[in-house]
Amino acid sequence: MDGMRAELATAIEKERKHKVVDEQKKRAIYSAPSYDAFKDLVATADLKPVNRQDLDTLFNDKPKRQIFNSHFIPKPCCNSLAEKGAAASAQSQATIHTEGSHPKTPAELDREWRCCRTAEQKIRFMSGLRCGPLASIFLKETDPDLVLCAGQTFEEELKGLEEKGSKEGEEGKDTTEGGEWKSLVLSAARTFFSAVANASPTASDGLVMFLSSDEKELLRRVIAQVSSGNPHKAFAHGPDGPQMDSEEDPNALQSLSGEGQGDGERDDDNLQTLSKALS
Known part of the structure; x- marks a missing residue:
C-alpha cells in the first residue's frame, strides 16, 4: 500500500x-x-519563487537582522502631539538616503528599501534614484515583492493626497505644500516604473509570472496615474509645484537616457508597453 x-x-x-x-x-x-x-x-x-516572507525566515537571527535595522530608532512613549512630531522627525532623519550614493545591486536596493520605515522615507529614497542605474539593477533581477510594495506605497500616498487636497480645498486652505509633495511622489513613481519598463521583457516576465491578477491591476493603476500626471509638466508648469529647470532637479525632469524632457514621450511609450504586459 x-x-x-x-x-x-x-x-x-x-x-x-x-x-x-x-x-x-x-x-x-x-x-x-x-x-x-x-x-x-x-x-x-x-x-518556487522566493518571497519576502521566505527572506525574513532565512535571516531571522538577530545578528543578521541588525544590518537592516542599524538606523532604527525605537518609538518613545509620546504624551503630546509635539512629542509625537519630534519623535517622527528624529526617526525620519535616521534613515535618509546618503546623497550621492546609489544602490548597485538588487541586494543593496532591497536592503536600503527595508531601512525606510515610513511611506515618506520610502518615497524620498526612491526620488533620489536615477532611471539608468535602477534599470540596470532590474535587468539583473526584478523582485516582484519590491515592485508591488513600491506600487502600493505610491498608490496609497497619491490617494491620501487627493483626499487631503479635496478637503483642504473645500475649507479654503493653502494647498501649495501638498502640490509640491504630489509632484515629488509622481516623479519618484515615474522614475521607478520607467526603470522597470526599460528593463523589460526581463522585468515584466517576472511580474507576470509571480503576481496575482489583483496585484497586476494595482500596478497598472499606478502606471496610469504616472502617465496622466506627468511629473515633467508638474514640476515645470504646475500651479502648486516649484518652478524648476533641469539644472535644479535633474532627477525630476530627466528620463531614462538623461537627456531631459525630450524623451518624455519615449518614457510614456515604455510605460504603456509595461502596462499592456501586465494585462
Missing part, C-alpha cells in the same frame, strides 16, 4: 511539473529575447 502511495505521489508531481513546464514554454516563445533566455525560463519553470 505504501508503495502505491509513493508511486501515485511521484506520478502527480511528474504531471504537475510537466504542466508547469509546458505553460512556461508557451509563454517564453513570445517573451524570451533569445534562445538562451528561453532555455533559462523553461529550466526554472517549476522552481
Whole structure:
C-alpha cells in the first residue's frame, strides 16, 4: 500500500511539473529575447519563487537582522502631539538616503528599501534614484515583492493626497505644500516604473509570472496615474509645484537616457508597453 502511495505521489508531481513546464514554454516563445533566455525560463519553470516572507525566515537571527535595522530608532512613549512630531522627525532623519550614493545591486536596493520605515522615507529614497542605474539593477533581477510594495506605497500616498487636497480645498486652505509633495511622489513613481519598463521583457516576465491578477491591476493603476500626471509638466508648469529647470532637479525632469524632457514621450511609450504586459 505504501508503495502505491509513493508511486501515485511521484506520478502527480511528474504531471504537475510537466504542466508547469509546458505553460512556461508557451509563454517564453513570445517573451524570451533569445534562445538562451528561453532555455533559462523553461529550466526554472517549476522552481518556487522566493518571497519576502521566505527572506525574513532565512535571516531571522538577530545578528543578521541588525544590518537592516542599524538606523532604527525605537518609538518613545509620546504624551503630546509635539512629542509625537519630534519623535517622527528624529526617526525620519535616521534613515535618509546618503546623497550621492546609489544602490548597485538588487541586494543593496532591497536592503536600503527595508531601512525606510515610513511611506515618506520610502518615497524620498526612491526620488533620489536615477532611471539608468535602477534599470540596470532590474535587468539583473526584478523582485516582484519590491515592485508591488513600491506600487502600493505610491498608490496609497497619491490617494491620501487627493483626499487631503479635496478637503483642504473645500475649507479654503493653502494647498501649495501638498502640490509640491504630489509632484515629488509622481516623479519618484515615474522614475521607478520607467526603470522597470526599460528593463523589460526581463522585468515584466517576472511580474507576470509571480503576481496575482489583483496585484497586476494595482500596478497598472499606478502606471496610469504616472502617465496622466506627468511629473515633467508638474514640476515645470504646475500651479502648486516649484518652478524648476533641469539644472535644479535633474532627477525630476530627466528620463531614462538623461537627456531631459525630450524623451518624455519615449518614457510614456515604455510605460504603456509595461502596462499592456501586465494585462
